[in-house]
Amino acid sequence: MNARSTNTTMTEVMGILNLTPDSFFDGGKYNTTEAAVQRCEVLLAEGAKYIDIGAESTRPFDAEPLSLEEEWARLAPVISSCRGHADSFGAKISVDTYKAEIAKRSIDAGADMINDVSGLSWDEDLFPMLGQLKCPVVLTHSAKDVLHMQSATDYSNILGELSRFFSEATSRLHSVGVKEIIIDPGIGFGKSQEANIEILANLDQVKALGYPVLVGVSRKSVLGYITGRDIPDRGAATVAVEAIASQQGVSIIRTHDVAAAVDAIKVAKAIKEKEGMKV
Numbered sequence: 001m002n003a004r005s006t007n008t009t010m011t012e013v014m015g016i017l018n019l020t021p022d023s024f025f026d027g028g029k030y031n032t033t034e035a036a037v038q039r040c041e042v043l044l045a046e047g048a049k050y051i052d053i054g055a056e057s058t059r060p061f062d063a064e065p066l067s068l069e070e071e072w073a074r075l076a077p078v079i080s081s082c083r084g085h086a087d088s089f090g091a092k093i094s095v096d097t098y099k100a101e102i103a104k105r106s107i108d109a110g111a112d113m114i115n116d117v118s119g120l121s122w123d124e125d126l127f128p129m130l131g132q133l134k135c136p137v138v139l140t141h142s143a144k145d146v147l148h149m150q151s152a153t154d155y156s157n158i159l160g161e162l163s164r165f166f167s168e169a170t171s172r173l174h175s176v177g178v179k180e181i182i183i184d185p186g187i188g189f190g191k192s193q194e195a196n197i198e199i200l201a202n203l204d205q206v207k208a209l210g211y212p213v214l215v216g217v218s219r220k221s222v223l224g225y226i227t228g229r230d231i232p233d234r235g236a237a238t239v240a241v242e243a244i245a246s247q248q249g250v251s252i253i254r255t256h257d258v259a260a261a262v263d264a265i266k267v268a269k270a271i272k273e274k275e276g277m278k279v
Contacts, residue, residue, distance in 0.1 A: 010269070011246040013261045014050035014094065014254040015043030016218065017082075019074045020057045033077045040082045044089040047262040050113075051086055052254060053078055054096030058117050058189075071102055076109060083110040094138065100125035107133050113180075117189060118142050120169060131176025138182045138214055139173065141165050143190025158195040159205055166209050182252065184214040188221060196222040200241060203248040215245045216254035235260065243268040 017039055021031050030036040040051055055074035056066040066074075079093060086093050095106040098118035103126060106114065113136035120127050121142065130137055141162055155161045166183050173181055185199045185206050199206065200217070207213050217223065223237040224230065235257060242253045243264040255261045 011250055011265045012049040012252050013047055013258050013265070014052050014214065014216075014252050015040075015046070015048035015258045016216075016254060016256050017043065017051050017053045017078070018057070019053065019055045019078060031074070033081060036078045037081045037085070040078075040085055043258050044085055044091055046258040048089075048091060048258045050092050050094050050252065050254075051082060052094040052096050052115055053082070053111075054115075056097070058096075068099055068101055071097065071099065072105055075102065075106060079106060079109045079111055098122040098126060100129035103129055104133060107135050111135075113137065115184075116140060117184075117186070119165065119186070120172070127172065128176070130173065130178055134177050134179070136180035136182070137173060137178055138184055139166070139169055140184040140189060141186040155191070155195055158191065158198055159202055162199070162206060163209060166211070170211065181211055182214050183209065183211045184216065184254075187215065187217045193222050193225040196220075197226070200245070203245055203250055207249050212251035213249075214252040214254055215242075215250050217241045217245075218255040218257065239264045247272050 017030060017036060019031050019036055030039045036053075043051055053075060055071045075095065079095070082093060092112040093110065094113045094115045095103070095111045096115040096117065097103055097106065098116050100123050103114045114130065114133070115138040116126060117140045118126070119140050119142040162185055170181050170183070183206065185203075187196050187199060191199070200215075200222075203213065203215065218238050219231050219234040223234045223241070227234065227237050229237065238255065238257060239260045242255060242261045245253060246265045246268040253261050253265065
């Protein structure tokens with residue numbers, strides 16, 4: 001197992017590497033090993049400190065579920081091929097999966113961490129498996145399964161729900177020896193658009209729960225809801241939210257556009273530091 005520390009004091013960038021034909025933004029672009037490795041190299045050169053490799057789309061409503069063996073057939077050669085590139089940049093490899101067996105194979109193959117968008121709820125075997133692996137985990141607040149998550153969006157107090165969920169889920173993980181946990185409020189995963197906006201306006205409260213916070217909002221539907229723009233035209237809105245999230249102290253930004261996010265973080269940091277010098 002090759003698990004490394006995920007502690008961080010400044011916002012870092014996680015580059016999205018989708019091996020899928022059907023992801024909502026870049027599906028089909030990197031679904032060969034050669035194309036995926038080339039994309040990995042670009043993301044690292046642009047400043048990604050994490051590469052999040054996903055082989056199964058989790059877009060709401062109509063994502064196509066994969067069998068375990070199909071998912072692993074996509075992942076295995078890319079994890080192996082990207083490992084050395086990540087090492088040369090001092091970066092970590094994350095695998096985006098909710099399946100216990102895929103998590104085990106991924107860590108055994110050299111991945112550093114598991115990014116579970118299901119919040120431990122879509123595969124009952126994942127929780128005990130993470131207890132065995134004891135690798136760093138990204139724990140996402142989500143609801144139901146991927147095809148039905150948007151039918152479970154009725155939270156009267158979304159910030160209270162996040163607090164309750166993360167308190168319970170992190171306690172479970174700690175109880176089986178998982179020490180490094182990053183929490184993701186799950187923008188777009190089982191939430192109304194107003195709830196998504198409320199979370200983004202209160203990331204300091206999510207951070208106050210005491211764990212490193214990951215935010216992934218890259219080109220998501222909430223940005224279309226706010227701006228009226230289609231997926232290809234949400235780049236500017238994405239960068240705006242990423243800068244705001246950085247100023248609120250999140251640890252990791254997960255994004256398709258690494259170079260833009262890195263620049264946004266630098267600008268946000270410079271302004272924040274200047275504000276801190278005011279008397």
